Amino acid sequence: SLVRTFTPFYFLVEPLDVLAVRGASVIMNCSAHCESPPRIEWKKDGTFLNLVSDDRRQLLPDGSLLINSVVHSKHNKPDEGYYQCVATVDSLGTIVSRTAKLTVAGLPRFTSQPEATAVSRGGSAVLGCEVSAELVPLLRWERDRQALAPEPRLLQLPGGALLLTNASDGDAGLYRCALDTGGAPKYSDEAELKVLPDAEEPQSLALLRPPSSLTRLPGQSAAFPCVAQGFPPPHIRWTRNEEELPTDGSGRFQLLPGGVLEIRDVAEADAGTFTCIAQSGNDTLEAQAELAVQVPPTFLKRPVNIYAHESMDIVFECEVTGKPTPTVKWVKNGDMVIPSDYFKIVKEHNLQVLGLVKSDEGFYQCIAENDVGNAQAGAQLIILDLDVAIPTLPPTSLTSATNDHLAPATAGPLPSAPRDVVATLVSTRFIRLTWRPPASDPQGDNLTYSIFYTKEGINRERVENTSRPGETQVMIQNLMPETVYVFRVVAQNRHGPGESSAPLKVATQPEVQLPGPAPNIRAFSGSPTSVTVTWETPLSGNGDIQNYKLYYMEKGQHTEQDVDVGGLSHTVTGLKKFTEYSFRVVAYNKHGPGVSTHDVVVRTLSDVPSAPPQNLTLEVRNSKSILLQWQPPPAGTHSGQITGYKIRYRKVSRKSDVTESVAGTQLSQLIEGLERGTEYSFRVAAMTVNGTGPGTDWVSAETFESDLDESRVPEVPSSLHVRPLVTSIVVSWTPPENQDVVVRGYAIGYGIGSPHAQTIKVDYKQRYYTIENLDPSSHYVITLKAFNNVGEGIPLYESAVTRPHSVPDPSPMMPPVGVQASILSHDTIRITWADNSLPKNQKITDARFYTVRWKTNIPANTKYKTANATTLSYLVTGLKPNTLYEFSVMVTKGRRSSTWSMTAHGTTFELVPTSPPKDVTVVSKEGKPRTIIVNWQPPSEANGKITGYIIYYSTDVNAEIHDWVIEPVVGNRLTHQIQELTLDTPYFFKIQARNSKGMGPMSEAVQFRTPKAESSDKMPNDQASGSAGKGSRPMDLGPDYKPPLGGDNSPHGSPTSPLDSNMLLVIIVSVGVITIVIVVIVAVFCTRRTTSHQKKKRAACKSVNGSHKYKGNSKDVKPPDLWIHHERLELKPIDKSPDPNPIMTDTPIPRNSQDITPVDNSMDSNIHQRRNSYRGHESEDSMSTLAGRRGMRPKMMMPFDSQPPQPVISAHPIHSLDPPHHHFHSGSLASPTRSFLHHQLSPWPLGSAMSHSDRADSS
Structure with missing residues (x-):
């Protein structure tokens, strides 16, 4: 069959120690790799966690453990402890990770508090x-x-x-x-x-x-x-x-x-x-x-994968190091390996498995642990069938003589069972077996033999192979005393293993008695390098003592040395002086080594030091004393306890010397009583109870000629000279001119641009020094200060530029690209850019920086402002509102800089005006004493385009602002007329500007008194006919007042004279003719510009804040009958003229009314649809009257709509009078809902003239 291959199975990520805070979430990372997805489980303090029923702990997809809301209290600490990740692949095995400690920060307590x-x-x-x-x-x-x-x-x-x-x-x-x-x-x-x-x-x-x-x-x-x-x-x-x-x-x-x-x-x-x-x-x-x-455990040698057959012995090697020395334990498939007869720890950390069986297959891990950490390393064991040859393995994987029976079987006859297997030698811990070759091969010269043995009753065989072919005996060692073993022998030829012999049972002999410990062991030092050890014969020798072995070791070392001794004492020589050693003795008889004695510790005798003190330095304190300082001799050369130091000194010109002694803990001595201006030599030697060791070399110093002052710091050196080279600067100087102050040395400071980067101190006798390892072509600042024990004196400065290398100048860098300006507010712009000299990810990994510069072209001679940045963006702040700026960027790296990039432009947002209109003046119009002209200049800090002005005027400067009369003016006008004021009356005027962001502050009140008398060319009834409806000072109208129906507005009711009637007729005819001519001219002009003005007119119909548009048809807008409807006439919101360049600046306000009540929601809707619209062009002489001037007039309250009107009014809307600067009160002018304005009114209504075309446009 084929050889199975090892399966890669290991951890990609192992958990690490974590410090957590109570209530926070913690993740213990873990990830394992295998061909088949492993199953991940977690152990806490050696016990598996049940994560299925745990609502706070959960297993993440990658195998990590998430602990939500860590719990920790004085009596309940369920989350703190040691965690271990366990990965399992079914039918393959299990591996465990290193253990990680989760520490929960305790309750915050201070063990000590700050003190004053x-x-x-x-x-x-x-x-x-x-x-x-x-x-x-x-x-x-x-x-x-x-x-x-x-x-x-x-x-x-x-x-x-x-x-x-x-x-x-x-x-x-x-x-x-x-x-x-x-x-x-x-x-x-x-x-x-x-x-x-x-x-x-x-x-x-x-x-x-x-x-x-x-x-x-x-x-x-x-x-x-x-x-x-x-x-x-x-x-x-x-x-x-x-x-x-x-x-x-x-x-x-x-x-x-x-x-x-x-x-x-x-x-x-x-x-x-x-x-x-x-x-x-x-x-x-x-x-x-x-x-x-302390060093966490690290592996010097890791276990390796092993192939083996059943009954073989194998060894997993594991060598670790660490401080403290790590302890090692072995794990098989996640379970602890407990040492036994068949699982043994050998050579400190190696695992030996004896007599393999099929169930021994799996993953073995060596786990090393000490106080500061733990680590694991694993290997796989595969047990092959006997007919499968073991592939080539590392030499340390298998024990000796275990491979001979492993050759693969081939076709052919197999040997029969070996004959006559007997135990020829049986001892306590070994047995010798012999046998005869099989009957099928009586010679047996080409046969090898495998001896299988096991303890009786144990189903785990071990195997031992003969060392050479034809050998028919073997020594089985490392057995247990008084134990029955079962042996069988199998012969093997080139075709494979044959039949097994019949089992043979053999019992080892009982353990023999070894010598006991040697009593009364003593040790004493006879010299600084020798120790004599004595002991007595063991009380239980169990036979004759053949010899003794003396073991000894230096304290603090880990390696023992031994020497064989025939008697009851021995002297060990060649030891270190004044050093502790431990000694023990072991007795040997014919059975082997006995029990060791306890350790005895003795220190070798002391001796004189073998080395002189170190670092002897001299410091001249004044004309009669010198301070000596030194360090003890090197460790290991003291040869005993340092009891003191011997100081010898003499004049350089003499050979006789003086000796002083100081304590062993003293490392300095002030030698006093010396002669002025005399050079002395000094040496120091260390002493022990045994005598004085070698002295230092002679060191010389010269006392001062006179007692110098050291109550203050030295003065400045008299000169400082520098000579720059390519990578060094030679510094030379002369001492301070005042020689009366002690100088103990000089401090040289230097650095690029600053002398505080590096400091070097030299002796007071030195007059030059070479500063090395400098950068070429760099500007260094150098400072020199003399110092003494009080401190450093006044520095002397010098600068130098090191010489350049003979290399070409560095090429300039590419300028930044893609510079963009993003407007953030009225005073802030963010500048961003890209750098083509950076990688694609635009990550800055070097010390380059960027310089951003910006300016505005108003005024033209404005200088650039600059700032440095280390990222690819910069936030420019402190800019002016509504101002166009240009920006560019430059990159610098070391001594290389780019040119300025292409410019980017940006205009800051507008801001409400921050200053009032300036240069406000009020003058009376020539020939019209009741008409005044108000002039002003725009605010110096407009912060945007001025869209309009509001003129406030009143006869009482202390009145509330909502009681002042207002006159809105469009933004392109800087003058305005106000008519029909009361003669010989002081008026106060304020002006307020606005832009798209809101209202600015008001100007200071300007006072103006109208003239005392009217001009002679004005008709007597002018006041009545031209000013009915404007009042200057609020006066109550009686509740019973009713306006007369006649046209006579004379206060005394006198009739108009014929002369006045004729003059009035002439004026009316003249005005009519002029009006017709003007209307014809305007109509022709407007017809030509209808197309170009149409869009502007539609835009002008919008409200100032742009929240709504006026809608309606021309037929809906009819001029109200002011005589009939004056009692219910409302002052509507007013808007800018739709003409792009309006000239009309006066505000037509109906003046006559009887008792007018506030408008509420119950008012008839047709009243709201009837609006007083005033649009179109008007001559500059068009007037706004303040008040009538005859008799007592009832108080009139003019309400404002709570909703924006539809018709367009040629003045500013009321809501534009609601800047953040004002505080509104009930009934104030600028109230966003219902408000009432109080005026004095004449009893006669005065309507606002409006042409038919104007009415049509107002819709």
Whole structure:
């Protein structure tokens, strides 16, 4: 039969550890691959979940587990635990994923609260706020209840505390921390941080926050705080395992502000003891912390797929590594493999299966686990029929001597059963079998044999093959004592296996007695490199002791060494000095090794150190003292406890020296009493109880000639010179001119455009330095400062441009394309564009940026404004309303820039006018003292096209605005006449502009007093005949008042004189002739322009807000009989003239009425259909009268419609008088429903003249 192939069956995605918040939803990802779709199930804490009846947990189509609304309380935690994905393919097998831990963030609690703190300006402070480890990612800080903006001076420490460095006055305030775990945040107590003035007096050195031990995984980052305070400001440095750490920022170790050591991308080799050393003046403080690096399990060797036959032994190999050392367990088809006689764990992690049976087929998985993770790797076992040959396999898959019987059978005679199978040697753990060849082949030279054996009563046979053809004996090992085994032998020739021999039962012998442990084991060190171990004879030797084996191991190691010993003691030599070792002894008799003794631990004796101290440095403090600093000898060379350090120093010119000793914990010493201006040499040696080790090399320093001042920082260096090269700059300088201040070194800062990017410190004796690894053709700013223990002095600045490479200039970039301007509001436009130099997905992956520029052409000399963007769009704000702008874009990448793109244009939306009409003036019309002319200029901030004006006038400047009389004016007019005002009366005028967005603010009130007397050429009855219906000041009309029916409007009822009648007749005839001429001219003109004006007239019939159109036929619009219907006449909404350039600016308002009541819904509908329309052209002398001037007149209330009318009125609609600037009151003019305007009226009606053509057009 054919060989079955292995089936690919594995996980595409395995679940990962998850931190969840109570009430949120969580997805545990899982996806498996197989030729047949696998069935996915989930286990929680080793138990299968019943997802069918679970309303919160559900299985997603890809196999992932969705948990809705995580439940978590103090006594009910049903969702927290370990989850495992199980994939099954029927008739094939089952595999399990790695286990993933679901952790639910506990109730937000603060283990420590912030406390009030004071810090000096420029100092550091720590505000405590500790929470549990799983809540740290959810923690944030606030100052004065505002979220803290990220900046380098602020650092959140691993536990949650806030570190603030280089404090300034702006840092003062109330601080608190907040936990965001879903829902409302939980806040800690508030603590006040006070910032004090700069410290001027020395302060003792103290550690505000020492480092604490951390545990990290590879690839994570670690931060050790070491926050110190004192004056002078402390200097912080770090060591790892007593070795100085480079913290210049070039590697993975970086010293952050406040002395925090940050380790990026933690590696396993970073584990060790980190020591923080803080120095301020002569004070030194140290603090230590451990960094433990834990490594999740990883596979060095994974199990491989295996073919096998029944009765064979196989081994699945699995080699893992991790820290802590992982534990390994095996799973078969999802079930745990329990070690037994036939399933054994060998060589720590390998699985050995003995005596295969058909049911052993399936998937085996090696699962490795430690404290920080787990992993799984699997392989498939296929058991073939005996007549199928096993394909080539890796050499480690099968145990030795198991393949010889596996050759495929061919046609031919098979051997008969072997004869006379007997056990020639039986022991406790092995049996030797022998037999005779089969009768069918007495020689048996070409036969091989397979020996099948099993425990009695167990249906699982194992097989052992002979090592060479013709061999008729075999040694079966690794048996159990006092156990009955059943053996049978099968011979095999080139045609295949033959008949089996009869079963043979053999029982192994009982276990023999081995020696017990050797008593009274003792160990002691006789020298720094040797240990002597003694013991006594075991009490239960069970026969003669043949020898002993002594095992020993260095503490902290994992490999034992052994030595054979014939007696009861032994001295082990060649050990390390002052090192702990463990020892144990095992006795051997003729049966083998006995029981081991317990371990005894002893430390070798100490010795003098084998290496000198490290990093000896000298610092000249003044003319008579020098400060020495050093580090202990390297680890492993101490040879004992360091009890002290011996310092030897001498003048360079002499050979005799002076010796001083300091304690073993002291790593610095101030040598005083030296001579001025003298050079001294120093060396340091470490001491133990055994003596002094080797010393360091001699290091020299010269004292100052005089005592220099170190109470202030050094002055500025006297000169600074730079010499640029292609990738470097040579810096040279001279010291400060004032030599009275101590200079301990120089700090060189440099960077492109800023000298603060990099800082290098050099010795005070140095006068030049070469800055390497710079960019060619770059402008660098360089600063030089002298420093001492007080601080850094005044910097000296210089700049230089590095020389260019001899390469051609970079080609320019292509400009952006497709620039578009999208109008968003009256002051905002979004600019978008595309970049052809980017991929098709337009994803920016480099450091390019875009420059957007814009301007308006009004005025013509406007300068461009620019802004930079890193995306393919930019929001331009702060623009002017109703203004046309042009935009273009340029791209820059490194030193390459494109030209400006093609321009895009956009006009911002309109906005209501933000300023009133200006230059408002009021003058009296010449020859007509009761007629005034109002002039004005448009608003300076019109913010759009002005569509109209409203003139308010009143005799009382303090009256409510709805009590003022209004005069609407179209937007293209800047002057307006108002007639028939009262003589010798002060009037106040205001003007308001509007555009398509609404009404603007009103102008300031302008006062004008009409003249005292009328002109002499005006007829006496002019007031009565020409102004009936306009009033200037509200006056009540008596309830009993009735207008006279005659035409005499004289206040005293005097008749008109003949002269006045003749003059009136002449005026009427003249006006009639002129009117006829004008009508003929206008009719001819309009006939020619009918077609071109027709559309404009229809557009002009719309209301200002465009909400409706006026409809109706000409026959429906009849001029009302003002005499008959004046009592019910309504003031209708007024609209712009349909003419594109209207000239009419006066507002005809009927003035005469008896008691008029407000219009309500019960008014007869035909009244609403009768509208007073006024359209067409009118001379500039057309007038609006304010008031009659005779006698007491009853109060007239003119109602406004609540609905828009159909006829077109040649004035602005009432709803246009409803800007957001006004506050309307009941009865006000601009009410959108019913409102009443109060006027003084003459008793005579005055109708508005309107031609037949005008009436037709108004429809």
